[in-house]
Amino acid sequence: MSHHIIDFKDVVFQYPDGTKALKGVSFRITHGESVGIVGANGAGKSTLLLQVNGYLLPSSGLISIGDLELTKKTRQEIRRKVGVVFQNPDDQLFMPTVYDDVAFGPLNLGMSTEKVTDRVNFALQTIGCLDLASKPPHHLSGGQKRAVSIATVLAMEPDILAMDEPSSNLDPKSRRDLIGLLNEFKHTKIIASHDLDFILEVCERCLVIKNGLIVADGTVSEILTNQSLLEENNLELPLSLQKNRMR
Amino acid sequence: MDFDKEYFNLGFLDTLSYKDTVIHRLDPRTKVIATFALIITVVSFPKYEITGLIPFFLFPAMIFSLGDIPVWFILKKVMVVSVFAVFIGIFNPLFDTHVRLDLFGIPVSGGWVSFFSILMKFFLTMCSALLLISTTSFPGICHALQKLRIPEIFISQLLFLYRYIFVLVEETLRMVRARDLRSFGKKGRGISIFVNLIGTLFIRTIERADRIYHAMLSRGFSGTIYYVKRDRLRKADFVCLFLTGMVLILFRTYDLVSFIGKQTERIF
Structure with a gap:
């Protein structure tokens, strides 16, 4: 299965105002892997995620998703393969009801009504929110909004799931539910977050990004236990690994 | 704080529209068409009409009770906007001074009659518009408008x-x-x-x-x-539309209140 691969080769990205957000990033994520991206504020995590589905195109370097190289022409095709869940659910959910929102993607893919209905019901069932279908997003709680955001992407059946700070603003129970949900998915996952315990539970591999460069790449157990590396990047040991913290 | 209060008002109106009553269950299209028909009919009355408008108050009264809508909440909203209607009609009594009717011996000028008529029409139209949005979810109204080719x-x-x-x-x-x-x-x-x-x-x-x-x-x-398409027009919708149409025509063509008044006068 070669088509669930994300491949970055020397990707450089400069914002129009001259800020260099990525300064030559290379990595390869293979099928079914789940990868956490960590780093300080402003290190380039979000920019990296915006590249994955072609919202921003690299200034130089090469990105390929599966067998497709990311260009202006292949953007649409790539967006079908990569589902992105944004940090703020209020940006992600823009339709008047939950149902319409989840149906938005599949309808844009040109599916028949029956197929769209199936997909929407399946996606909402997966996240356990079928009974919210007719509600407007402003009647939902933060945790529900986050779950529905994920459903909107699941309904498109992407090969790759990219998420920006999925655990922010969630209460512990909702966060726990989300971890359970994500661990059930067999997709290739790429998650940018500051919540290191979350990464520890959901991901197997971890990339550390600093000033637009990847400074470490390894298994979660390797990287998230390396105190000096984490502290260099404005991070700290995951709380669950800190000893004697109650004293 | 005022700002907070206004916001919660807006939220309340929205919450009302997600209730589950006979009125709320009707197809949005039915309600949009019926409301529109009611507004047109009310506005089509001549400027000195008063008695002919009275039966139309039955419509909001019915929706208030069937739709379980708090009367004061809506009335307060109508009051707020009523300033505009008052300004439109306020000069009528000054310009139109010839006596049109005699109320228990007090002569009433045409200006006052038309002013009062404007207020009644305003109340009826505003009330029905507000009742429409408090008995139909906003997305519902939009889908209805979409199907009506907006x-x-x-x-x-x-x-x-x-x-x-x-x-x-x-x-x-x-x-x-x-x-x-x-x-x-x-x-x-x-x-x-x-x-x-x-x-x-x-x-x-x-x-x-x-x-x-x-x-x-x-x-x-x-x-x-x-x-995605949803909402089908059901039998209840057709019945409701038909009845509304019939009653509107009846109220528009016959001045029921005068008729009842004359009948009672004849009996006593």
């Missing part, structure tokens, strides 16, 4: 308005609170601070619009918003 672009605008008004108001609310908490007494509440606040809000809105557009693109948006 251009797509207006529908999308309305739907986005509905979706983001709550988000924006909450954002403003947070900013206003942050300002109030750090402005002691009058300082900090001046117009210049207010202007800054609006400016910040405007820029944040643009940034948000950008993020929303991005989210739309990520899910394959390419210019048109599609919706």
Whole structure:
């Protein structure tokens, strides 16, 4: 299965105002892997995620998703393969009801009504929110909004799931539910977050990004236990690994 | 705080529209068409009409009770807007001074009659419009309008308005609170601070619009918003539309109140 691969080769990205957000990033994520991206504020995590589905195109370097190289022409095709869940659910959910929102993607893919209905019901069932279908997003709680955001992407059946700070603003129970949900998915996952315990539970591999460069790449157990590396990047040991913290 | 209160009012109106009663269960199209027909009929009465308008108050009364809508809440809203109607009619009594009717020996000029008629028409139309939005969810109304062939672009605008008004108001609310908490007494509440606040809000809105557009693109948006069809017109809808039509025609053609009045006069 070669088509669930994300491949970055020397990707450089400069914002129009001259800020260099990525300064030559290379990595390869293979099928079914789940990868956490960590780093300080402003290190380039979000920019990296915006590249994955072609919202921003690299200034130089090469990105390929599966067998497709990311260009202006292949953007649409790539967006079908990569589902992105944004940090703020209020940006992600823009339709008047939950149902319409989840149906938005599949309808844009040109599916028949029956197929769209199936997909929407399946996606909402997966996240356990079928009974919210007719509600407007402003009647939902933060945790529900986050779950529905994920459903909107699941309904498109992407090969790759990219998420920006999925655990922010969630209460512990909702966060726990989300971890359970994500661990059930067999997709290739790429998650940018500051919540290191979350990464520890959901991901197997971890990339550390600093000033637009990847400074470490390894298994979660390797990287998230390396105190000096984490502290260099404005991070700290995951709380669950800190000893004697109650004293 | 005033701002908070207005927001909760808006939210309340929205919550009302998600109730489950006979009226709420009707297809949005039925309600939109019926409301529109009612408004047209009411407005079509000549300017000195009063008695002919009275039976129409049965419509809002029925919806209030069947739809379980708090009467005072809606009436207060109507009062707020009534200023406009008063201004439209306030000069009628000055210009139109010839006596038109005799109320228990007191001569009443045509101006007062037409002023009163304007107020009644205003009340009926405003009330039915407000009742429409408090018995039908906003997306429902939009889908109804869409099926009645209103251009797509207006529908999308309305739907986005509905979706983001709550988000924006909450954002403003947070900013206003942050300002109030750090402005002691009058300082900090001046117009210049207010202007800054609006400016910040405007820029944040643009940034948000950008993020929303991005989210739309990520899910394959390419210019048109599609919706899944739902809501079928049921038997109840046709019955309701038919009855409304018949009753409107009846009320419009026969002045029932005068008729009943004359009958009672003849008996006694």
